[in-house]
Amino acid sequence: MSKVYFSKDLGKVLEKLDLSKLGKRVGIKLHFGEKGNVTYLKPEIAKKVYEYIKDKKKDLEKIALVECNVLYRGERMTRTSHIALAKEHGFGFADIDILDGEYGEETLTLKVEGGIINEAKVGKGLERYDSLVVLTHFKGHVMAGYGGAFKNLGMGLGSRAGKLHMHANVSPKISKSKCIGCGTCIRNCGSDAIVMKNNKAEIINDKCTGCAMCIAVCPVGAVKIPWLSSTSSLLQKKIVDYSKAIIEYLNNRLVYINALVNITKDCDCMGKKQKPIVEDIGFLVSNDPVAIDKASLDLVNKATHHLFSMINVANKNLPTKYAESLSLGSSEYELINLDS
Ligand code: SF4
Ligand code: SF4
Incomplete structure (x- = not known):
């Protein structure tokens, strides 16, 4: 059974972050929020994580906030405008590394064994890192059902070609x-x-x-x-396949933090103001991406009296079940409440 640590206080869960899993070149994978969105992960949260790792990991050679460009038109479509928006949103406290180049053209192709696809096209700049902190703002997503650790990792680190590969079949x-x-x-x-x-x-x-x-x-x-050429379930499985490729490429040197705050129906790619659908819940830390996403879903479903399970059409249990079938983690978890 995997351990998932919970607290309303980010500082407390950070104490449980397994720094021994991280190497000397650490990327913090997050989402800087689309222009016009106001409920993206607050930079103060990312800064606290960044400073904690910098302070505690004495052998660190490199640490940066990492992300890839998006598929659709907007500020996050090119590296230059993406970094400018990230700074405008308050993330200028650290180096920002957009891993797939100016136009999303820099791709690293990784093999996928046992999934529904054979290869994953991720940002080539991943080669600059030996480990990742997957720092995820947990919220809804219109096609994937919700955005958790897998969505942040698998979809987020897909290069532009990778994102097209996941989203479309034509x-x-x-x-x-x-x-x-x-x-x-x-x-x-x-x-x-x-x-x-x-x-x-x-x-x-x-x-x-x-x-x-x-x-x-x-x-x-x-x-x-061609957004509509794929289905939610195909998209969800491809996202997990991409995550698997990255996890294996990094020899499982990843740790996960899910922020259950400002939880909205739609994702942070929406360039619009959204209202949270529930009071902030807190923060989770785990070494297991399946366990942390399952625990997040369970907590949000409970807090919303299952409203969250009914929004967006996709089957929200599919990603964790599929990931478990690929041996990426366990949906059986022990939730350790650090506040009690
Ligand atoms: S020729 Fe190509 S780049 Fe130019 S407007 Fe048409 S589709 Fe766009
Ligand atoms: S037509 Fe196909 S191969 Fe050519 S630029 Fe567009 S996506 Fe790439």
Whole structure:
């Protein structure tokens, strides 16, 4: 049975963080919040975690806040604007390392054994780290059901190509009405998969490798992400498969912190103000991603009288069950309340 530590006080759970699992080059994986969102993980929380590790781990050579670019258009689409937004949101206290390059083009391909996919495309900058603190703001998510440790790790560290791979089963599409025929996508497609017909770009599906570069470079947002080509359950499983690849790549040198505060129906990628659906619960720490997400779900369901289990369509029990079947952890956990 895995141990999950709980407290309303972040300082108390940090004392239970298993620093022996971390190496000398530590990345703190978090989400800086979309522009316009106000309920993302507060920088004060991240700063406390960052300073705790810096203070306690005497052999540290490198520590930074790490993240990858997102698939859709917005401030977090390129490294430069992503870092600028992170600083605007208060995360300028530490080095910020966007692992998949300026346009999300820097990918490290990892093997996935036993999952529903064979490979995971993650930010190449992961090579700069030997361990991760997965610092997660726990909340709802429209397609994945909820955003917990797996979502933060697997989806979050997918490069742009990886995020397209998880979200869609088909190539992007170009909107003829929006395309202005500038040819930027053609010049940036490394697979010669885009042609111009009647001054409108068109993707040749058989040639497209799903790198998602055309989505990033189109100046008018004419390249559409085929969100609806996948299902929630496929997305959830791919996220776990990506997490598995990263966990194995790092030889399981990961620790997990879930912040059950400002819990909203939708995720922090939403560029809008959201109201929390429940009072803040507290913080969890564990070495086990399955146990910490299961414990988070149980606590939030209890606090919301199961309202949380009913929002968003996805089966919220699927990710932990699937991850358990891949031996990534245990849904049987012992919750140790440090406040009692
Ligand atoms: S996703 Fe990549 S390979 Fe496919 S058309 Fe766009 S740029 Fe080309
Ligand atoms: S970059 Fe966008 S607007 Fe330009 S040709 Fe490609 S799809 Fe059309």
